[in-house]
Amino acid sequence: MSYNTGKKESSPVSPLKKRRASWSELWVNHHHLLSSSPLDLAAKFQSLTPPISKSKTLLPDFTLLLPDLILIRVIQKIPNSQRKNLSLVCKRWFRLHGRLVRSFKVSDWEFLSSGRLISRFPNLETVDLVSGCLISQPNLGILVNHRIVSFTVGVGSYQSWSFFEENLLSVELVERGLKALAGGCSNLRKLVVTNTSELGLLNVAEECSRLQELELHKCSDSVLLGIGAFENLQILRLVGNVDGLYNSLVSDIGLMILAQGCKRLVKLELVGCEGGFDGIKEIGECCQMLEELTVCDNKMESGWLGGLRYCENLKTLKLVSCKKIDNDPDESLSCCCPALERLQLEKCQLRDKNTVKALFKMCEAAREIVFQDCWGLDNDIFSLAMAFGRVKLLYLEGCSLLTTSGLESVILHWHELEHLKVVSCKNIKDSEVSPSLSALFSALVELQWRPDTRSHLSSSLTGTGIGEKGGKFFKKT
Template identity: 85%
Template sequence: MSFMGKKESSPISPLKKRRASWSELWVNHHHLLSSSPLDLASKFHPPIAKSKTLLPDSSKTDLTLLLPDLTLLSIIERVPKSHRKNLSLVCKRWQRLHGRLVRSVRVSDWNFLASGRLISRFPNLDNVDLVSGCLISPPNSGILVNHRLVSFTVGVGSYQSQSFFEENLLSVEMVDRGLRTLAGGCPNLRRLVVTNTSELGLLNVAEACSRLQELELHKCCDSVLLGIGAFENLQILRLVGNVDGLFNSLVSDIGLMILAQGCKRLVKLELFGCQGGFDGVKEIAECCQMLEELTVCDHKMESGWLGGLRYCENLKTLKLVSCKKIDEDPGLGECLSSCCPALERLHLEKCQLRDKNTVKALFKMCEAAREIVIQDCWGLDNDVFSLAMAFGRVKLLYLEGCSLLTTSGLESVILHWHELEHLKVVSCKNIKDSEISPLLSALFSDLVELQWRPDTRSHLCSSLTGAGIGKKGGKFFKKT
């Protein structure tokens, strides 16, 4: 008996350890299946001490939520504008803050404005272009039509009529309602571009947006201009009347007179496709005494309108663009009697300059100009360019695309300009390096700036070796 007791109290050898029965294995297996994943994890992987872990849920926490809106807004404001749009996709809060930074939009979907989403999305707008949105784009429109004034899409085979643009414009009533919505949500509006509106639409904008300074009206007519006078701070105005291939609208002397009476503080005026005349231009000159820049583009002006410019006492810049006939009958005697005393810049682009009487009257009207720019104008040969000797104080001359002008024709004029400092000649194929005279070389050496590229074969520097070019204006000389 003592031997049996001793055998029971002794430790069991590992080699003689009892194997678990099938019933025990079954119980243990079902116990593991009933345990939760956390229990299993704690059983096989002991918990890590808290002192050795990272911040709890740091990868999932949006730390920008700790920043107030003004702080986050100032951070987003420092991001380049080209990348801000991507920031608006982060979350709704960032989208809302991004919308507060947007100042300028071009609306292509009118419903975006009419529904009020434009105002809620961008509450601080000050520059809005509605021209593209005023055009109803047909379904399946896959062709982009680009005009110098507007771009729009059309469907295949739909752009066959010259009146396509006008036929697909929103009604005047819809445009006016949209302007009322825009004005109610954007009191700080400073620039507006719109088409096919009425006097009532402009009055709604003028009443709510007292800070508006720049206005561009497409498809404008005389009756629309009745609402112009309500804009007390308007300084820049662009009127687009008749545009070939897009729409027909009339801005006559009546409209120009209405404009003159209502816009006393006007500084810059652009007339595109307008049909005024001497009386309208004179009225603008006498009433808008702060006017400094006038642009006339593709005009349908009456004969003699050019004579009205001599009443513009403070006009500094005159720009004529795409004018097939500058003035059929300028009234040469009247034009030669006086000029624009304050004019500094004359810019001619894509104009017909074949009529010597018209060019003579224009140059005499602008004889006080210090800067002359002539780009891609037809008919500018040596005889016509010789009329430029009427300018006595030219400091800058820029010629581009004047294919009829020769080296001798250029020389005969600019040698009389003793104050010339800047000369730029580009793409004038009949002006040759080989025809440059010693007198012209000496003139080049006295210039502050010379840009000489009349054609692709021009090698001015090698042709004028030893001529002393650039001695006086060397540090400003541009080699092109």
């Protein structure tokens, strides 16, 4: 007979059953995670996380165990196109995502002036303010695209070419915006802005000592008075007079101010500027580190080419969309740019033989020559390229007036030519390739030959060894 005493018998405790780790213990040891790899972190979470009942639907947020530095490192591994979605997870991820953004294009000036831009993205290094400087209503009317800027206008409001200039923010508003930006983004490396003033540049230079690249739209001589305050400026783009958008003047005075203030300049681009010989000469003498000069939409005074000989360390000269290169070049030029390595001409008018001859004479030391969509480049004009004695690379694209014989007559004189690229030049024919030209092709390191859509030379040369000198590959388009 058994008796029930009312007491429950206690079951023996299994020696294999361990006490579950508490969340507080995990949190105290979070500093060990800083030196752990992602695989180590996964193993620690798997071994330390207490079991969760299957009836529960909410899982604990494991990211709470990660310090900000670790979580930022994880987010950095995700492609930029997907990071924006991560900012929608929670407020913490929203804040961390803002810390990772380095570049921003402002389209709403209020976003900058209210301080929200700086609080949202405190670590910005590149800021473009051009679109934000225009008073424009989004999602209305017509989108106007220009190679300089794009903006929207209401239906019927775009009455004249002066619309852009008439709807720019005032200089005073731009100054205040730059002051707010500089106060919160001391790590700024690149700034793009329009319609600013000397004072606006000084505000930026005072706070952003690391700024290395500056792009000024609607720039004038008076604005450049503040350019010297940027001690580490290396890349500068000046946009002066732009047909269809706005009128502003950068003359020899502005170029001289620039030369005196930016002696560490490495790259300079002049768009719609009206300087001349004196300004280019001053830049060459003062900016002795200048390696690349780009002149776009040339409005320079006659004789400006002569100033290039003072740019002793210039390696690249690039002319873009120039209807004229020099109205009255000095034909008696005896000096050239001694360090020049590359001459690049894009969408330029090359009809004036005297101008092209002066340009080629100035750049005769170039080793790389590029012609892209240049008007007037026929056999007669191209024959002047024999002035280049040590060309290693020639790239022709969109030169429809040049023929096979015109090309051959020049490049056979270039005994150091190694790279030849001919694209979309419809008057250069496969059938007109002479034995001498074929022999030249066989000696090249690289040949890219696609003068027109009917060209079959590239495929027919496969396996012949042409273009494979020295074990190099034959490059086909």
